[in-house]
Amino acid sequence: KNQVEQSPQSLIILEGKNCTLQCNYTVSPFSNLRWYKQDTGRGPVSLTIMTFSENTKSNGRYTATLDADTKQSSLHITASQLSDSASYICVVSSLEYGNKLVFGAGTILRVKS
Amino acid sequence: NAGVTQTPKFRVLKTGQSMTLLCAQDMNHEYMYWYRQDPGMGLRLIHYSVGEGTTAKGEVPDGYNVSRLKKQNFLLGLESAAPSQTSVYFCASSPSGGVAGVPGELFFGEGSRLTVL
Numbered sequence: 001k002n003q004v005e006q007s008p009q010s011l012i013i014l015e016g017k018n019c020t021l022q023c024n025y026t027v028s029p030f031s032n033l034r035w036y037k038q039d040t041g042r043g044p045v046s047l048t049i050m051t052f053s054e055n056t057k058s059n060g061r062y063t064a065t066l067d068a069d070t071k072q073s074s075l076h077i078t079a080s081q082l083s084d085s086a087s088y089i090c091v092v093s094s095l096e097y098g099n100k101l102v103f104g105a106g107t108i109l110r111v112k113s
Numbered sequence: 114n115a116g117v118t119q120t121p122k123f124r125v126l127k128t129g130q131s132m133t134l135l136c137a138q139d140m141n142h143e144y145m146y147w148y149r150q151d152p153g154m155g156l157r158l159i160h161y162s163v164g165e166g167t168t169a170k171g172e173v174p175d176g177y178n179v180s181r182l183k184k185q186n187f188l189l190g191l192e193s194a195a196p197s198q199t200s201v202y203f204c205a206s207s208p209s210g211g212v213a214g215v216p217g218e219l220f221f222g223e224g225s226r227l228t229v230l
Contacts, residue, residue: 004155034218036219041223041224042223042224043117043203043205043221043222043223043224044156044203044219044221045221046218046219049218089155089156091219101158101219102155103155103156103157104155105153105154105155106155
């Protein structure tokens with residue numbers, strides 16, 4: 001069964017600290033993996049996309065990595081800010097037509113001052 | 114910069130009542146989707162549309178109907194609401210293309226919180 005598992009479920013860090021969120025998937029055949037940020041009460045917004053051939057991609061203080069062999073991705077946040085408090089959702093898409101997108105349950109990040 | 118707009122944002126229904134959620138996008142996207150988001154679970158696809166006049170079932174379609182009479186609008190209907198349909202509903206759109214029908218980036222609305230008593 002195609003699944004996406006995210007860890008940890010929730011995380012609290014101090015402002016200015018770094019953190020890493022994990023995403024493990026079993027979706028096959030793999031097309032791409034996106035990380036979305038969802039602020040409280042808002043819809044998810046795409047942060048970055050990883051394709052099969054990409055290992056690392058950065059978007060400001062966000063850096064995503066992908067290991068297609070082990071089917072793992074991580075999202076690293078550097079020098080966290082209060083505005084980083086949100087849910088981060090990993091979404092994996094498959095090459096198989098009709099198998100659209102598989103969403104993880106998300107990691108809830110809270111940044112404290 | 115409207116993007117994807119959902120109405121209403123909040124609604125309380127009694128069991129058995131009907132209602133329609135409206136989604137409008139101004140990005141000329143071909144693909145539109147309705148998802149529901151429940152605590153501790155990933156977003157689940159209810160119905161989707163790959164173009165004006167087309168609709169298809171997603172992962173959890175039972176109890177819902179949809180229509181896409183105009184390219185920019187995607188309506189989600191509940192004919193007889195049940196407490197199990199209490200959820201936050203998100204509409205999303207994406208441009209056409211992608212590999213084998215797999216969509217690209219999704220652009221989400223801000224959600225509609227529905228409570229069924």
